[in-house]
Structure formats: structure tokens, C-alpha cells
Amino acid sequence: MVLACNGGGADRQAENEVADAGRRINVKDYGALGDGKTDDSRFIQAALDSASVGDTVYLPKGTYLVRTIRLVPNVHLVSDGLLKQPKELSAHFAIEKQHSDAPLFRAHRISNVYLSFRAETANEAIYASQCSNITIADSHLTGDSLNNRSFPAVLWYSCTASRVTGSTITRYGSARESPKTYHPGTAVRVLSGQGITISGNRIHHNGENGIFIHDSGDVEIDGNSIHHNGMSGIQIAFNTAERVTNYRITNNRLEHNAADALDINNRAHGRVVAIHALVAGNYSNGNGFVKGESTPDGSGIGTLIGISGVTLSGNRAFGNNRPALYIEGCGEITANRNVTDGAFELVGQWERIRMEGNSFQTLRLLANANGQLLDIRHSRIGSIMLPNAIRIDSLDLIENEINSGPVNVNMEGHLKFEGNRLRSGHEAGALLLVKTKSASLLGNHILNAKNAAITVRKTALNVRIDSNFVTSGGTWIHDFQPPNIKINNNRVQEHAKMDGQQ
Structure with a gap:
């Protein structure tokens, strides 16, 4: 699998070197006070507009009241101070309007920008559209936990080769109070993107999903701690299904999210789509509950619907509400060396499912199960529940402990x-x-x-x-x-x- 970008330490070092390559421009030289009272928006904007390619705008310690800053191509921003939006800017997310008129940072059709900052925002921390090579690194973003229809912290729309690394994103949207309802407010929302990396972040206590990816490809989600969010830890959704391809979802901790640890859902298209995904080395615990009550969701390793070309390897899942692995209407799925106290559940039609070296509590098929091949080998299985009148062209149970x-x-x-x-x-x-x-x-x-x-x-x-x-x-x-x-x-x-x- 070839990915457009990588969120590792070498890349972060390179990004820092780029950020230090040009001049360092202090916003206080342009009139910013950072006193927590004065609107410093125009002073910070003036510093950015004065910069040349490769320059870094710097905000020293202090609290900077800011409305919206327009980012400049090839100019970076690093802040030791706190950027704070006034509460009166707060607007409401809706399906008809999925971005606000007043994000903290706005970026459109620009490239090569590195951001490292602390912020308390009323709306998005950044809304970037049709951009490339935008990096948010080592940042701390806090939203409005009283807004029950919050915009996301990071919104990438039609962006390429962009990344969020080493950052904390929290309190975007109100906490979920009921198993039956939830409030919009996602940490990272990616729409129609390509070459996106989300790595090494701490994403917690947001109203909806930790990470939501829609209609995007070449995505790496690695080494994040994603917990106590109001819906799934990671959700991947489809529009133009062919764009959703090449995923690496690895080494994440997904804990106490109110829905699934990982949800990849292509039910709406009515056909199986090969997404070429590796889901490996993740740990999940306690997903699918709100205040101790079960929600309708809560898979531990993953919910897979209408997809093919997925390998799940070396994942661990304990104490989750729903089956650890839920497979509905899929093509070719491989599951190796996963360990869970939950069930593997198969629903509807599938093509070829191979499982080897797993340890799980129950293999459960529902009454509409209809598959070409189900091959399970060298696994520890608590029990096997096969309803009457199912169809499996080849059911191979080889060298398992049941x-x-x-x-x-x-x-x-x-x-x-x-x-x-x-x-x-x-x-x-x-x-x-x-x-x-x-x-x-x-x-x-x-x-x-x-x-x-x-x-x-x-x-x-x-x-x-x-x-x-x-x-x-x-x-x-x-x-x-x-x-x-x-x-x-x-x-x-x-x-x-x-x-x-x-």
C-alpha cells in the first residue's frame, strides 16, 4: 500500500526545519498586545500578509483575542501564546451548512503551511479547502463544550497531502447524555481528501466522532489516543465509493467512545467496494456506552459494511458493547491474530472471509448468512452459533480450539x-x-x-x-x-x- 504522506518523526523534523528556514516575525512588532482584552486579529493578519515565502509568524506568550485569520501560502505560524475566539462568534453546525463563517484560521487554495498553536475556539480551529501540504503539529485545540451543534476542530475539504500530528483536540461539542441521542462536534473531519495523515494525537471528549473521513483516499491514522467521544472513535463514510481506498489504521487506542471503535460503512451504495485497508495493532476498550447504558453500537475491532480488501491483524478489544468484529455484506476480509473477549458476527452475503490465529468468545452468524467461503484456522473460540438454513459454499474449521x-x-x-x-x-x-x-x-x-x-x-x-x-x-x-x-x-x-x- 502506497500512501501520499507519513506522520512519523522524520517528517515532523523536516517540517520544523521548513518552519525555521525563513525570517521569524513577531506579531508584537505589528501591534498585537496579547493582553486577553484587545482584538488582535488585524495585527496578526498584518504580520502574515507582510511575510515572504518560508517566513514564520511568531506569537509569544500571552492571550490573543482573535476572530478569523486568513492563512497565507508558504508562510508558517507558531504560537507560545493562547489564541482565543470570543464566544459571540459561536454558530451551529447543520447538514446544510457544514462550515462556519468564522473559523479561527481560514485557508483556501494555498499550500505549504505549518501551524503549531494553542487555541480556544468558538467554531473551527481551521477550515481549509482545496489546499495542499497543510500541517498542524504539536497543537492544543479546545472547543465550546456548551455548543450542542458544534463545528469540527479541523475541517479539511478537498485537501491533499495534509496532516494533523502530535496534537490534543478536545471539547468540540456537548457531551453525549443519552444512548439515543448525540450532538455534532467532531475533532477531525476530512471531506473529499487525498493523502491525509492523522498521527500521534490525543482526541477526546468531543460531541460526535473523534475522526470522521468521508469520500477520501490514501489515509493514514496511526498512534492516536481517541477516547470519550460521543460517537465512533473513527468513522469512514462513502459518497463516490471509488475514492475511498488505501487506508492504514494502526496502533491507535480507542476507548470509551459511545459508538464503535472503528466504523467503515458502505451500506448505502448497494455494492461491495474494495478499499485496500490495513487495520492493525489497535487497542479498544469500553466502547458503546453512555453513562453505563448501552448504545446501539460499540464494536471493538471494527464494523465493516459493504467493503472488501480489508486485513485486520493484531488488534485487541475488551469490554465493548457490541461484537468485536461485525461484518455485513462484504467481499474479501482477512482477520489474523486478533484477541478479544467479544464475538465475531457475520450478516448477509459475503465472498471470502479468512480468519487465522484469533482468540474470540463467539462466532455468530445471523439467519440471512450467505457466503462463498468462511475459513477459520488455528483459533481459540468460545462457541460457534450457526442458525438453521444458512448457506456457506465452503465452511472450513481447521485446527481450532472450541x-x-x-x-x-x-x-x-x-x-x-x-x-x-x-x-x-x-x-x-x-x-x-x-x-x-x-x-x-x-x-x-x-x-x-x-x-x-x-x-x-x-x-x-x-x-x-x-x-x-x-x-x-x-x-x-x-x-x-x-x-x-x-x-x-x-x-x-x-x-x-x-x-x-x-
Whole structure:
């Protein structure tokens, strides 16, 4: 995956060198007072307008009352003082008007600007449109926590190669008070962007999403701490679906957000879109609650809807409200080495889902499940819940540890159940084959403390049961004479005798 930009330390050092390359212009030389009483907008603007390419406008310590500053191309701004907007500027976000008339910084069709500053803003800290190479680094942005329809802190519209790094963004919008309602107010909102990096930031206590990305590509979201926001930690949405491609969402901490840790939702287009995304090394905890009450959301690793070409690797998720991984109507999804106390849930149609080396509590399919391939290997699974009458062309369960039966298979399709360790204490047994086109039970260790370990109904076709080690509290198999069943080389032990030997 090739990305347009990188949020690492080397880039930040280069940005600082650029910011120091030209003259250093002190706003106090242009009349700014920084006394917290005087409107310093025109003095700061005069300093910016006087600058040449590569110059840096500097605000020393103090409090600068500011309305709106228009940024200048190739001119940087660094502030040790606090920029503060008057409260009377505060306006309300709406779907019809998603930017205010009075952001702290306004940028339009400019490039090569580096900003590092502290601010308390009534509206956006920055609204940039059709810009390139805009950097916000090592900044501290605080919004209006009393505004229940707040504009975002950072709004990029149709921007390229821009980044937010090492910054704190908080209190944009009112805190969510109810599981049923939330208030607009997002930390970073990216619309129709390309080559966006959001890395190393602390994003918390905002009214809506921590990060919202819409109709954008070549995006890296890495190493952020995103917590206590009123909707999802990270949400990715679609308009022109082909633009949403090349994502790296890695090494983030996503905690106590009121909706999902990560939500990538392409339900509206009615077709699967390949987004070529890596979701790796993230940690999530406690998402999907407001004041201890459950919201309708709260996945830990991610909610994936209508997408393909996604790899989820090495993520950890604990104590979240909803399934750790929710997959609905997707194409090709790979999930490797993820650990969670939650469920993996599959809904609707999918193409090819491969899972290896994961540890999760429950595999749950809903009644409308219809997939080409579901391949699960080398995983630790608490239980498997397969409803009746689902369709999976190929269901492969290979060398897994399944800690709680029964596993009930009643589906259109072919089953491979090979090399697994399955334990059950259920009256219904450990493994029930009700309906399949074919089933291979090979080399499994199956333990059931009660009744038959394996039951095979007449509607399970072409069943092979070979070289399994079965321990059962009753008859090891109930064979209802299905056609073409083959039973060979199995070892059987009574459960009571095994317990006595132990």
C-alpha cells in the first residue's frame, strides 16, 4: 500500500526545519498586545500578509483575542501564546451548512503551511479547502463544550497531502447524555481528501466522532489516543465509493467512545467496494456506552459494511458493547491474530472471509448468512452459533480450539471440520450434522460429557468421519443412516472411565 504522506518523526523534523528556514516575525512588532482584552486579529493578519515565502509568524506568550485569520501560502505560524475566539462568534453546525463563517484560521487554495498553536475556539480551529501540504503539529485545540451543534476542530475539504500530528483536540461539542441521542462536534473531519495523515494525537471528549473521513483516499491514522467521544472513535463514510481506498489504521487506542471503535460503512451504495485497508495493532476498550447504558453500537475491532480488501491483524478489544468484529455484506476480509473477549458476527452475503490465529468468545452468524467461503484456522473460540438454513459454499474449521458446544451445522454447502479440539457438556452433544452437501470430520478431538458426542441426520450428505478421538458420556455417535456416510479409524473412550484414570 502506497500512501501520499507519513506522520512519523522524520517528517515532523523536516517540517520544523521548513518552519525555521525563513525570517521569524513577531506579531508584537505589528501591534498585537496579547493582553486577553484587545482584538488582535488585524495585527496578526498584518504580520502574515507582510511575510515572504518560508517566513514564520511568531506569537509569544500571552492571550490573543482573535476572530478569523486568513492563512497565507508558504508562510508558517507558531504560537507560545493562547489564541482565543470570543464566544459571540459561536454558530451551529447543520447538514446544510457544514462550515462556519468564522473559523479561527481560514485557508483556501494555498499550500505549504505549518501551524503549531494553542487555541480556544468558538467554531473551527481551521477550515481549509482545496489546499495542499497543510500541517498542524504539536497543537492544543479546545472547543465550546456548551455548543450542542458544534463545528469540527479541523475541517479539511478537498485537501491533499495534509496532516494533523502530535496534537490534543478536545471539547468540540456537548457531551453525549443519552444512548439515543448525540450532538455534532467532531475533532477531525476530512471531506473529499487525498493523502491525509492523522498521527500521534490525543482526541477526546468531543460531541460526535473523534475522526470522521468521508469520500477520501490514501489515509493514514496511526498512534492516536481517541477516547470519550460521543460517537465512533473513527468513522469512514462513502459518497463516490471509488475514492475511498488505501487506508492504514494502526496502533491507535480507542476507548470509551459511545459508538464503535472503528466504523467503515458502505451500506448505502448497494455494492461491495474494495478499499485496500490495513487495520492493525489497535487497542479498544469500553466502547458503546453512555453513562453505563448501552448504545446501539460499540464494536471493538471494527464494523465493516459493504467493503472488501480489508486485513485486520493484531488488534485487541475488551469490554465493548457490541461484537468485536461485525461484518455485513462484504467481499474479501482477512482477520489474523486478533484477541478479544467479544464475538465475531457475520450478516448477509459475503465472498471470502479468512480468519487465522484469533482468540474470540463467539462466532455468530445471523439467519440471512450467505457466503462463498468462511475459513477459520488455528483459533481459540468460545462457541460457534450457526442458525438453521444458512448457506456457506465452503465452511472450513481447521485446527481450532472450541471450548463450548454444541456446534450445529444445518446449511447448504460443504463442511471441513478437521484437526479441531471441541469440548461440550450440552445435552444435545458436541457436534450435530443436520444438513450439508458434504462433510469431512477428520482428526478431531471431541469431548462431550453427556449423551452422544456426534449426531448425523439423514439430510447430511456425503459425510466422512475418520481418525477422530472421541470421548463421550453416552453413545459416541447417533447415526441416522444418511446416504454415503463413511466411518473409519476413530478412537472412542467413555467419559466416566477417562475421569477415573485422571
